[in-house]
Amino acid sequence: MNLDWDDITHVTKIDPAKDLPRDIGVLSETDAIIVGGSDGVTAENTLAVIEQIGEAVPSIPILQEPYSSDHVSTDTIDAVDLLAIPAVYNGDREHFVGKHLDLFTEVGNKPEELFGTGLPVLGDLIASKGLDAVARMADKIVGEGYVIQNIESKAATVSGVETAYTTEQVAGAALATEAFYGFPIFYLEYSGTYGGPEEVEAAASHLDDATLVYGGGINSRRRAREILDAGADAIIVGDCFHEDPEQFRATVPS
Amino acid sequence: MNLDWDDITHVTKIDPAKDLPRDIGVLSETDAIIVGGSDGVTAENTLAVIEQIGEAVPSIPILQEPYSSDHVSTDTIDAVDLLAIPAVYNGDREHFVGKHLDLFTEVGNKPEELFGTGLPVLGDLIASKGLDAVARMADKIVGEGYVIQNIESKAATVSGVETAYTTEQVAGAALATEAFYGFPIFYLEYSGTYGGPEEVEAAASHLDDATLVYGGGINSRRRAREILDAGADAIIVGDCFHEDPEQFRATVPS
Numbered sequence: 001m002n003l004d005w006d007d008i009t010h011v012t013k014i015d016p017a018k019d020l021p022r023d024i025g026v027l028s029e030t031d032a033i034i035v036g037g038s039d040g041v042t043a044e045n046t047l048a049v050i051e052q053i054g055e056a057v058p059s060i061p062i063l064q065e066p067y068s069s070d071h072v073s074t075d076t077i078d079a080v081d082l083l084a085i086p087a088v089y090n091g092d093r094e095h096f097v098g099k100h101l102d103l104f105t106e107v108g109n110k111p112e113e114l115f116g117t118g119l120p121v122l123g124d125l126i127a128s129k130g131l132d133a134v135a136r137m138a139d140k141i142v143g144e145g146y147v148i149q150n151i152e153s154k155a156a157t158v159s160g161v162e163t164a165y166t167t168e169q170v171a172g173a174a175l176a177t178e179a180f181y182g183f184p185i186f187y188l189e190y191s192g193t194y195g196g197p198e199e200v201e202a203a204a205s206h207l208d209d210a211t212l213v214y215g216g217g218i219n220s221r222r223r224a225r226e227i228l229d230a231g232a233d234a235i236i237v238g239d240c241f242h243e244d245p246e247q248f249r250a251t252v253p254s
Numbered sequence: 255m256n257l258d259w260d261d262i263t264h265v266t267k268i269d270p271a272k273d274l275p276r277d278i279g280v281l282s283e284t285d286a287i288i289v290g291g292s293d294g295v296t297a298e299n300t301l302a303v304i305e306q307i308g309e310a311v312p313s314i315p316i317l318q319e320p321y322s323s324d325h326v327s328t329d330t331i332d333a334v335d336l337l338a339i340p341a342v343y344n345g346d347r348e349h350f351v352g353k354h355l356d357l358f359t360e361v362g363n364k365p366e367e368l369f370g371t372g373l374p375v376l377g378d379l380i381a382s383k384g385l386d387a388v389a390r391m392a393d394k395i396v397g398e399g400y401v402i403q404n405i406e407s408k409a410a411t412v413s414g415v416e417t418a419y420t421t422e423q424v425a426g427a428a429l430a431t432e433a434f435y436g437f438p439i440f441y442l443e444y445s446g447t448y449g450g451p452e453e454v455e456a457a458a459s460h461l462d463d464a465t466l467v468y469g470g471g472i473n474s475r476r477r478a479r480e481i482l483d484a485g486a487d488a489i490i491v492g493d494c495f496h497e498d499p500e501q502f503r504a505t506v507p508s
Binding site: 085089092104143169179 | 339350357363395
C-alpha cells in the first residue's frame with residue numbers, strides 16, 4: 001500500500017504494552033496509526049491491538065514500528081498496511097544498519113522449499129513463500145531516518161544513543177536523509193518530553209521529498225500548532241492517547 | 255547532472271596517484287569515468303587528472319569517488335559531473351553513516367555570511383554560497399551501497415572492513431539497498447582480485463531500481479562478459495587502464 005503522506009498531519013502512536021483507553025472511537029480523528037513500543041511489547045499483544053483498532057476504525061491506515069524482531073510475526077506483517085523501520089542516526093551501528101542487514105539477509109535468502117508452508121515463525125520476519133513474498137514484504141517496508149533526543153528514554157537505551165543531537169546535527173541528519181539515504185520519513189523523537197520548534201525548523205529547511213514527523217510531549221492544541229507551524233508535516237501523539245482522551249482530541253488540528 | 259545508468263556498461267576507474275597511460279584517448283571507448291583511490295590521493299592530483307581527462311574525452315561523464323575529505327575541494331566538486339560517495343555495508347559505522355553525517359552537517363550549516371567568498375577550503379567539502387549551493391551540491395551526490403570483498407585491500411583497511419561477505423550477505427545487502435536505503439548504485443568491490451559471477455547473480459536477483467556495478471580483476475573480454483552475463487549492469491575496470499592498454503580495450507563490450 002502506498003500511503004500518501006501529504007494527507008497525513010496527525011498520527012497516533014499506540015503502545016501495545018499499555019492499556020487502550022475505554023473509547024478507542026476517538027481514533028477516527030487521527031490520520032494514521034503507528035503501533036509500537038519498547039518494554040513489554042510482543043508480537044502477540046501487537047497483533048491483538050492491530051486487530052482491535054482495525055475493527056474499530058477500519059479506514060485508518062495502520063503501521064507497525066518494531067524495535068525488535070520479537071515484535072514481529074508473519075501475522076503482524078499481514079495485518080498492517082506498512083512496516084515502519086527506524087534507522088537511528090545518533091545510535092550505534094546495529095540500530096542504523098546492522099540489524100537491518102540481518103533482516104534483509106534473512107528475507108533475501110529464505111529457501112524456496114518453504115514455499116507455501118505458511119508457518120508463522122516467531123522472531124522470523126519473512127512470509128515463507130519465495131521471491132514474490134520477498135518483494136511483497138520489501139514493498140511493505142518504509143524506512144524512517146530517526147533522531148532520538150530524549151536520552152533517558154528506553155528507545156535511547158535500546159538503540160545505543162548516548163547523546164542528543166545539536167540543532168546543527170539535526171539539520172545535517174535531515175539533509176543526509178534528503179540527499180543520501182532517501183528514507184521517506186525523517187523522525188524527530190522526543191519520547192514524552194517536549195523538544196519545541198527550533199529543531200523542527202532546522203530539519204524542515206533541508207527536507208523536500210522526505211516527510212518530517214515530530215513526536216514527544218504533544219498534549220495540547222498549542223503544542224500541536226507550534227510544531228506544525230515550525231515545519232513538521234505530521235505530529236505523532238502517543239502518551240495522551242493512552243492517558244487523557246480530552247487532551248488527545250485537542251491535539252487534532254481542526 | 256542526471257546520469258542515465260541504463261546507458262552505462264563499462265566504467266573506468268582512474269587512480270590519481272598512479273601514472274596515466276601514454277594514450278588516454280583509449281578512454282573514448284568507456285561509458286563513464288570514476289576518479290578515486292586511496293594511497294597518495296590528494297585534491298590537487300585529483301583535480302589535475304579530472305582536467306586532463308576532461309580535455310581528452312570531453313563527452314564522457316566524470317565522477318569523483320572520494321574516500322576521504324582530503325580528496326575533495328570546491329574545485330574538484332565543480333569539475334566533476336557527480337560525486338559518488340561509498341557507504342560501506344561491511345565496514346564500521348564511520349564508513350556507512352558517521353562521516354556522511356559529518357559531511358552533511360557541515361554542508362547544511364554553512365553560515366550565509368560566507369556568501370560569495372568563493373574560497374576553496376582544503377578538507378572542507380562545501381561551496382560557500384548559502385542554501386542554493388547546499389542544494390546544488392546535494393544534487394551532485396550519488397550514494398553507493400558498497401561491499402568490499404578484498405579484505406587485504408587498502409579500501410578495506412580504511413573502511414574498517416574485517417571480513418568479506420558470504421553470498422547470502424551480499425544478497426541481503428542488495429535487498430537492503432533496493433528496499434530500504436535507496437542508494438542508486440550497489441557496488442561489489444573486489445579491488446584487484448576476481449570475485450567471479452556467483453555473488454553478482456545473488457545481488458542481481460534483488461536489484462531492480464538500483465544499478466549493480468562490479469569492480470575487481472577485470473582484465474579480459476571473457477571476465478567482462480562473465481560478470482555482465484551474471485547480471486551486473488556495469489563493470490568497473492581500473493588496474494589494466496593504468497597498466498595494459500590492450501587488455502583494457504579487450505574489456506570493453508562490443
